[in-house]
Amino acid sequence: MSWLPRLPGLTLPPQGRHPAPPSPVPGTVAASLFLAATFFVPLAPAQEYAGTEMCAACHEEIFTKFQKSAHKRIERKTEWTDQACETCHGPGAEHAASGDIALIKNPSKLDAGAGDRSCLACHQNQPSPAGRIRNGHAHSQVSCAECHTVHGTREELVDRRPVSVNKQCATCHMDAWVQFQRPHTHRLAQGAMSCTGCHNPHGTAAPSNLNLVAANEPGCLKCHGDKRGPFTFEHAPVRLEGCQSCHEPHGSANPRMLTRHEVRFQCLECHSNIGASAGVLGGVAPAFHDTRNPRFRNCTVCHVKIHGSHINRALLR
Numbered sequence: 001m002s003w004l005p006r007l008p009g010l011t012l013p014p015q016g017r018h019p020a021p022p023s024p025v026p027g028t029v030a031a032s033l034f035l036a037a038t039f040f041v042p043l044a045p046a047q048e049y050a051g052t053e054m055c056a057a058c059h060e061e062i063f064t065k066f067q068k069s070a071h072k073r074i075e076r077k078t079e080w081t082d083q084a085c086e087t088c089h090g091p092g093a094e095h096a097a098s099g100d101i102a103l104i105k106n107p108s109k110l111d112a113g114a115g116d117r118s119c120l121a122c123h124q125n126q127p128s129p130a131g132r133i134r135n136g137h138a139h140s141q142v143s144c145a146e147c148h149t150v151h152g153t154r155e156e157l158v159d160r161r162p163v164s165v166n167k168q169c170a171t172c173h174m175d176a177w178v179q180f181q182r183p184h185t186h187r188l189a190q191g192a193m194s195c196t197g198c199h200n201p202h203g204t205a206a207p208s209n210l211n212l213v214a215a216n217e218p219g220c221l222k223c224h225g226d227k228r229g230p231f232t233f234e235h236a237p238v239r240l241e242g243c244q245s246c247h248e249p250h251g252s253a254n255p256r257m258l259t260r261h262e263v264r265f266q267c268l269e270c271h272s273n274i275g276a277s278a279g280v281l282g283g284v285a286p287a288f289h290d291t292r293n294p295r296f297r298n299c300t301v302c303h304v305k306i307h308g309s310h311i312n313r314a315l316l317r
């Protein structure tokens, strides 16, 4: 189908139109009751579709809005020609006849996992929502519709402007947002980037739903490619413990977003024979390092290639 390439992996539920089931003749009802009783086959209520025009009669406002929605494409481009409402709400003829809300599915009244299945019927094979069931927000009872305004325009459905994404995330993650107000941080407050620069709201295989690049490397390298390596002489923690072992990516009171206010304290966490409580320790600096001498306090003045070097084991150049 021509629209598929715009949304890789998009699938559609197998059924298109559902012909109304034949009106029950007394004999068949008896026969099916008999079958049901014998084989414990539950008798499903008649599943009839009403069509979008019918919904419009009572839900005019949503119907009007929906004409500008990205999901309008369902009607134009698939077999569900005039039934888009019912792809998410299920067959609605009985509800349309009565207006009884018990007879129609409202995804926002279901738990997140169940509500999301109505979306994933079409979206589950797409790259980004794929990991979702495993460890994304659904796991925490935050549903698709919590972040996506489903009846809205394309811009409302996925508002990609960094300012809007940040605002949305911040409504629930105020503590994270506050960290971005610290003196040294990524420029989220200025709208230069958003939370999704580092996190995938649909879940990833990494802890904290962090983005990965090249399958398994920290997502930081998408923008900080010069730290990628592989280096001839690696600085072990960069690769093994990750960037967070020295940086606070949400922001820090310390220059370079370091976890310590002076670089040497950062280094001495691991390169010291005292306070040996840290898990992985680096070697102790050679004796000529006199840490009482101010000259030796700013370690990165000499060890400039702190993220790894191609030429020097001591990361000096």
Ligand code: HEC
Pocket (backbone or CB within 6 Å): 050, 051, 052, 054, 055, 056, 057, 058, 059, 085, 086, 089, 091, 092, 093, 095, 096, 097, 098, 099, 100, 101, 102, 104, 105, 106, 109
């Ligand atoms: C005869 C009028 C009528 C028609 C036709 C109709 N509805 Fe409704 N619908 C209502 C009323 C009344 C309510 C409850 C008040 C409200 O939310 O507006 C309602 C509520 C709903 C709700 C919310 C249910 C809930 O639990 O909160 C959904 C979803 C819905 N309708 C979808 C549809 C769809 C889809 C169609 C077309 C298949 C449709 N309606 C056709 C009258 C109608």
Ligand code: HEC
Pocket (backbone or CB within 6 Å): 052, 055, 056, 059, 062, 063, 066, 071, 084, 085, 086, 087, 088, 089, 106, 107, 108, 145, 149, 150, 151
């Ligand atoms: C892509 C899936 C999808 C489609 C298509 C869709 N809806 Fe919905 N609808 C939802 C979800 C999710 C909710 C609950 C969250 C919300 O209110 O935004 C909802 C809520 C509703 C409600 C109850 C809440 C309210 O705003 O009053 C009504 C009524 C409704 N839809 C009617 C319709 C009608 C009419 C159509 C077709 C013109 C339609 N929907 C098309 C997913 C969909």
Ligand code: HEC
Pocket (backbone or CB within 6 Å): 003, 006, 007, 011, 012, 013, 070, 071, 073, 074, 087, 088, 107, 118, 119, 120, 121, 122, 123, 144, 145, 148, 150, 154, 157, 158
């Ligand atoms: C019947 C299939 C179907 C169902 C069910 C469905 N969608 Fe969609 N969705 C589509 C189609 C088709 C598009 C438009 C694709 C395009 O324009 O390339 C779309 C587009 C989107 C987009 C915009 C993607 C973009 O890149 O702009 C989002 C977000 C989205 N859907 C979320 C949802 C959510 C949330 C639900 C459940 C409430 C849902 N969808 C249910 C078929 C569906």
Ligand code: HEC
Pocket (backbone or CB within 6 Å): 116, 119, 120, 123, 126, 128, 129, 132, 137, 138, 142, 143, 144, 145, 146, 147, 148, 158, 159, 160, 165, 196, 201, 202
């Ligand atoms: C916590 C908020 C949140 C939840 C929950 C969420 N999304 Fe998204 N979604 C986003 C954001 C933000 C984007 C834009 C991503 C970007 O720009 O990088 C997006 C983008 C999308 C897109 C466009 C394609 C893409 O990857 O850019 C689709 C389709 C989509 N979401 C579908 C879904 C479906 C289906 C669900 C539920 C299974 C869901 N989303 C749950 C926030 C969310």
Ligand code: HEC
Pocket (backbone or CB within 6 Å): 137, 140, 142, 146, 147, 165, 168, 169, 170, 171, 172, 173, 195, 196, 199, 200, 201, 207, 208, 209, 210
């Ligand atoms: C409706 C509220 C809500 C919104 C909106 C929301 N989240 Fe969440 N998020 C949660 C809840 C609840 C959890 C699970 C509890 C927790 O770990 O704090 C969670 C968990 C997370 C986690 C994982 C924490 C961990 O330790 O694994 C990350 C990362 C995250 N959210 C990022 C985002 C981003 C990025 C956005 C914006 C695109 C966003 N959230 C929008 C409610 C929300």
Ligand code: HEC
Pocket (backbone or CB within 6 Å): 166, 169, 170, 173, 176, 177, 180, 186, 188, 194, 195, 196, 197, 198, 199, 208, 210, 244, 249, 250
């Ligand atoms: C520059 C990259 C980056 C950006 C931008 C970013 N995060 Fe994070 N976030 C991380 C990293 C890395 C971790 C893991 C920290 C750890 O494991 O020590 C994390 C952890 C989290 C967690 C789980 C741990 C916690 O602190 O509770 C949440 C929730 C979260 N981020 C939300 C957000 C939100 C909301 C935004 C946008 C306002 C955001 N993040 C922007 C990199 C980022």
Ligand code: HEC
Pocket (backbone or CB within 6 Å): 184, 185, 186, 187, 193, 197, 198, 218, 219, 220, 221, 222, 223, 224, 243, 244, 247, 249, 255, 256, 257
């Ligand atoms: C979307 C791109 C992007 C991603 C992803 C990203 N950064 Fe950045 N980072 C930047 C930009 C741009 C700057 C420059 C900030 C400025 O001065 O405006 C920066 C600056 C920095 C700085 C230096 C700040 C200073 O004071 O000089 C550190 C440290 C840093 N990032 C660490 C990280 C870590 C760790 C991660 C992963 C958790 C990460 N970044 C992910 C774009 C990104």
Ligand code: HEC
Pocket (backbone or CB within 6 Å): 218, 220, 221, 224, 227, 235, 237, 238, 242, 243, 244, 245, 246, 247, 256, 258, 263, 266, 300, 306, 307
């Ligand atoms: C062993 C601790 C450590 C680890 C791990 C670490 N860094 Fe750094 N990083 C530093 C120090 C120290 C500085 C400050 C250097 C200086 O004083 O000039 C720095 C500076 C930076 C800067 C700003 C200056 C520059 O060189 O561009 C960026 C960006 C940065 N680091 C990104 C990263 C990324 C991305 C990762 C993960 C791949 C990472 N760092 C891992 C210690 C570390």
Ligand code: HEC
Pocket (backbone or CB within 6 Å): 235, 236, 237, 241, 245, 246, 263, 264, 266, 267, 268, 269, 270, 271, 280, 281, 282, 283, 299, 300, 303, 306, 313, 314, 315
């Ligand atoms: C999280 C712990 C950690 C931090 C913080 C850390 N290092 Fe390391 N560093 C190591 C480990 C582990 C090695 C590898 C030791 C080995 O291979 O025997 C290493 C290796 C080195 C080496 C090469 C020495 C050798 O034996 O190959 C130098 C030089 C070095 N670090 C300097 C620094 C400086 C300067 C800082 C502060 C900016 C720093 N390190 C911060 C853990 C750390």
Ligand code: HEC
Pocket (backbone or CB within 6 Å): 264, 267, 268, 271, 282, 283, 284, 285, 286, 289, 291, 295, 296, 297, 298, 299, 300, 301, 302, 303, 313, 314, 316
């Ligand atoms: C004035 C420059 C200078 C400063 C400042 C400095 N170092 Fe060094 N460091 C060196 C030199 C030169 C070597 C290489 C010695 C060699 O090759 O045998 C070295 C070696 C090391 C090594 C061992 C490397 C190896 O190959 O075994 C470690 C660990 C180390 N320094 C840590 C630190 C720490 C931590 C600080 C800050 C407290 C620091 N250095 C400050 C110049 C400096």
